Amino acid sequence: MAKVSHLLLLFAISLYLATTAKSASSAHGYDTSFIKSSCSSTTYPAVCVKTLSAYASAIQQSPRQLAHTALSVSLSKCQSTKTFVSKMTKMKGLKSREYEAVKDCLEEMGDTVDRLSKSIHELKHIGQAKGQDFLWHMSNVETWVSAALTDENTCLDGFSGKALDGKVKASIKAQVVNVAQVTSNALALVNSYASKH
Structure with missing residues (x-):
């Protein structure tokens, strides 16, 4: 029973952190959809999105x-x-x-x-x-x-x-x-x- 409650607690914490991180990024208004769509035409799209998403506020739609x-x-x-x-x-x-x-x-x-x-x-x-x-x-x-x-x-x-x-x-x-x-x-x-x- 203790194992189950620990798992539930871990799940709740990870869910909270994921939600907080998501709302924090949307609160800044840094939309990465332009980066994602642009990166889709590159040879390494996952690497592209990973390395450029942090700069979404500077890149915007340019x-x-x-x-x-x-x-x-x-x-x-x-x-x-x-x-x-x-x-x-x-x-x-x-x-x-x-x-x-x-x-x-x-x-x-x-x-x-x-x-x-x-x-x-x-x-x-x-x-x-x-x-x-x-x-x-x-x-x-x-x-x-x-x-x-x-x-x-x-x-x-x-x-x-x-x-x-x-x-x-x-x-x-x-x-x-x-x-x-x-x-x-x-x-x-x-x-x-x-x-x-």
């Missing part, structure tokens, strides 16, 4: 703000991954091939940070650009984000082969795969914004 936020989130994740990979280069006991792969990956992450920074800067300064001017700026953004995604995949390619299997590869791969998914989504949202003009 495709440009959505693209900008997606790029900013991607840049932030890439910077923390670059820091993580940098720490891995200092790890004791790395085999020479592992060290080379980690070092190459660090360089790729550095390039990614640079390209994502450029794309955010370019998107920020599109302003009232129209016609060919808008297309030129958007082409730059799309090129840099595509190149950033290529850099991330190149980092992962450096760890291919059984010889590099292990904790170093697994931990870096987990970080970089997440960054690549977020960057892929950002590219899809940038392309979607570009196509609306």
